[in-house]
Amino acid sequence: MSGSEMQKTRVINELRSFIKKLLQDPQILEQSLVVARKHLPESSGPAVMATIANEISDTTSVHIPEDPSEHSEADKLYLELLKEVVLEEQALY
Numbered sequence: 001m002s003g004s005e006m007q008k009t010r011v012i013n014e015l016r017s018f019i020k021k022l023l024q025d026p027q028i029l030e031q032s033l034v035v036a037r038k039h040l041p042e043s044s045g046p047a048v049m050a051t052i053a054n055e056i057s058d059t060t061s062v063h064i065p066e067d068p069s070e071h072s073e074a075d076k077l078y079l080e081l082l083k084e085v086v087l088e089e090q091a092l093y
Contacts, residue, residue: 014074021062028060035059036082037089044087049079 001009022028035055039048046068053064053075064075071079 011073014072018074028062031060032056032082036086040086
C-alpha cells in the first residue's frame, strides 16, 4: 500500500470512529454548535478555532488536542464543518 493510500485509510478510520461517537451521543453535535455559535461571531481565525476546539473537548466526550498543529484530519474537518454551518446560519438572518 502506498503512503497516500495509507493516509486515506487512516483518515477514513478516524472519520468512521468519530461518526460512531456522534451516533452514540447525539448531544455532542448540539453542544458543539452552541460552542461554535458563541465564539464565531468574534472571528473565525485560528485562535478562535482553537478556543472552540478546547471548549468542545472540555464539554463533550470528543477530544480535540489543544494545539492546532496536533489536530487530526478528522478534527480539522469537524471544526471546518461547524464553522460552515454557523456561518451559513448567520447568513440567513
